[in-house]
Amino acid sequence: MILPEPSPVLDLVGNRTDKNSVGHGKNVALYTGTLSRFFFATHNLGDVFSAVDGSTINWFPDQTIVSPKAHSDDVSDVRQVCVTLDDVVVSRIHLTNTTDRQLSYRFDITGDCRGSSDWRNKPGGMKETRRDRDIVVLLDKNVFPEFLPGGLAMVIGGSVAPAKIDTNVAGAYRIGYEIELPAKTERIIVLACAIDPDVSRAKQNLNRVLSKADPVAENREDWARFYEQDVPSFDCSDHGMNELYAFRWFLLKFSTTGGNLGLFKYPVTLEGRQAFQTYCCYSASFMAFDLNWADDPRVGFGQIATMASVAYEDGRFPWYTSPRTNHVPLDHPSKTGCSLLPWAAWKFFQIHGRRDLLAQDYPAMARNVRWWISDRDPDGNGLFSIDHQLETGMDDLERRWPGGRRPPRYEAVDATTYAYVNLRAVAAMALTLGQSEDAKYFSAYANKTGAALNALCWDGKTARYLDRDPQTGALSDYNAITMFYPLLTDVPGREQLRLISGHLLNENEFWLPHPLPALSKSDPEFDPAKRYWAGPAWPAATCHVIEGFADTARRLDRSLMPKAAELLRRAMANHLTPRADFYEHYDPITGKPLSTFRDYMHSWWIDLFVRHVAGLLPQDDGSLIIDPLPMGLERYALRNVPFRGHRVDVLYNETEGGAGLRVRVDGRVVLADREFVPGTAAKRISEARINRSKGGAWYHDPHEGLARPQAALNQEGTRSSKNASPSEKSPARRARSPSSIF
Secondary structure, rough: OOOOOOHHHHHHHEEEEEOEEEEOOOEEEEEOOOOOOEEOHHHHHEEEOOHHHEEEEEOOEEEEEEEOOOOOOOEEEEEEEEEOOEEEEEEEEEEEOOOOEEEEEEEEEEEEEEOOOEOOOOOOOEEEEEOOEEEEEEEOOOOOOOOOOEEEEEEEEEEOOOOEEEOOOOEEEEEEEEEEOOOEEEEEEEEEEEEOOOOHHHHHHHHHHOOOOOHHHHHHHHHHHHHHOOOOOOOOHHHHHHHHHHHHHHEEEHHHEOOOOOEEOOOOEEOOOOOOOOHHHHHHHHHHHHHOOOOOHHHHHHHHHHHHHHHHOOOOOOOOOOOOOOOOOOOOOOOOOOOOOOHHHHHHHHHHOOOOOHHHHHHHHHHHHHHHHHHHHHOOOOEEEEEEHHHOOOOOOOOOOOHHHHOOOOOOOOHHHHHHHHHHHHHHHHHOOOHHHHHHHHHHHHHHHHHHHHHHHOOOOEEOOOOEEEOOOOOOOOHHHHHHHHHHHHOOOOHHHHHHOOOHHHOOOOOOOOEEOOOOOOOOOOOOOOOOOOOOOOOHHHHHHHHHHHHHHHHHHHHHHHHHHHHHHHHHHHHEEEEEOOOOOOOOOOOEEEOOOOOOOOOOOOOHHHHHHHEEEEEEEOOOEEEEOOOOOOOOOEEEEEEEEEEEEEEEEEEOOOEEEEEEEEEEEEEEEEEOOOOOOEEEHHHHHHOOOOOOOEEEEOOOOOEHHHHHHHHOOOOOOOOOHHHOOOOOOOOOOOEEOO
């Protein structure tokens, strides 16, 4: 049995046999199997390197250990599969002769890219296969021909010489190996496939990997550094929550691609890796909420700024974008839809305080909000309309209207909620950047929109927010989950709390065993088995409600916080069946995943952990509020959270922090309360207290808009570990290139 070097986080997330995803967050990702599937960004290459084929024996975030189809009863063939930082696919093959005689073990490696195609595109393009001494060079000129005229290179070789090579078919190859195995011995060989747009660079990357004693072990060390240095750590008394948190970070890294790759100007996290390999304006914001918490500000920034760079001239964000086009084939004319990216951009600033990056995002965010105002609120009443249901991301939640007449467009609760938070966000951006007239305009429009939600969409008789026909003023009669979306805002008052008690917590409507259905169980259209949205529980929609419920409970009725915590815990349980996973949608009655694919990123979870489990709430004025939900945890620790040039730890009943709550900034305790209980009173830490340095003057960096402690920086500009918490004293952070942020 192959046992990788122990790693607490990698072993926590891994040690399972039901996963087969392999990648490193640059451009190449693959799924091993009888026929493996390789992806370069959004392009499906096919099975271009069969050395990784096989059934999973064990899986970890850094590698999958597979067993290919048996070639011999006398030889054990087990393979460690990984993808390196440089997009080299590695198969480290362990061959064991179990007999008392010497054997010659023969096997072939094949590859075929003739059927490759981009997401929602077609196969085609010129292919080329050639031999270069002991390696094979495979060129696919169907991969992003708009900006890769030379095609994509796949260079295949190994640590041993091949017995034969066949390159007669353009776009395919076969390499035969014959390995001598003495009796009762093991031999390890390494085969690799380097994938890169540049043939010379691919060859260099291949040679670099083949020169290493154990490239898989080195890859494991790099993944361990990712968890130690690049993202905040979370640990608590609930093992499942620990796994879910760490697994989500794996998926965020694994699903990242791009950076100087066509329209993917910066690295972005795709909506899916196994399916929906695309960058979508609807879901991109969800991943941005999570990515904003990465140590490097460029991670969250890139997820947002790429959309700014591909936006249409009128301000619309493209619904789908691939590296080659922002006109991916769609079924709705506007080619756009709901997006929370302006709100995500403001949340980014709340965390990192980077005015320079905010200034880069602001023009596109403001243009997008202006487009929604001009095109989707033509009567100026503050409500925002939907032309086609696909613009909402909730495909078949078609509203039901009095008399059966469907209006050509309707004023939507979800679109209006999105507009409200985005208006507040761009108003705050404008104020921060000194754009006072913009700030006044957007703030005033937000006020109008908030008032319209309560005046025109709130139905006091049924205690619901309902969509509206702009022609007749009639409200729909449809119990969609979007009725709860206004909870994301400060618009609802105590009158609207009836929405929670009467509908959200109603076991005959939404409070089902596996929350939350996108349509009330009481609605006649509810059918999780046959409908796409009208019945199943979708993680994205559920996250909207968790976020809104938690914030509304804090603001209006803290006695509801235990129920908000229960909803969050039950939603997390949907993704622990029994191990961490993210499917597209679930049966709200049984909890069974209803999609055939997983690794679906269409939701946000890191942000929920930080804000609602640990209770770390960044404020507009640079202060922090600590106000966790009462999750029933005996202890928890959130460490190394980036906040405006600092590192924040939030500890509750932790050994190193003692009983109660302790908050540290750059290793210095700024708040301690031995009597603290989650869900009781909120605690505020002022910006001045956060910035107060013990033993060092503070300076202002005009280029970054950040205040940083002079004493906390060493000569290289990185944080000193002198006064750091134990978890901060890690090896020096590695340099990152723009094309590989994580």
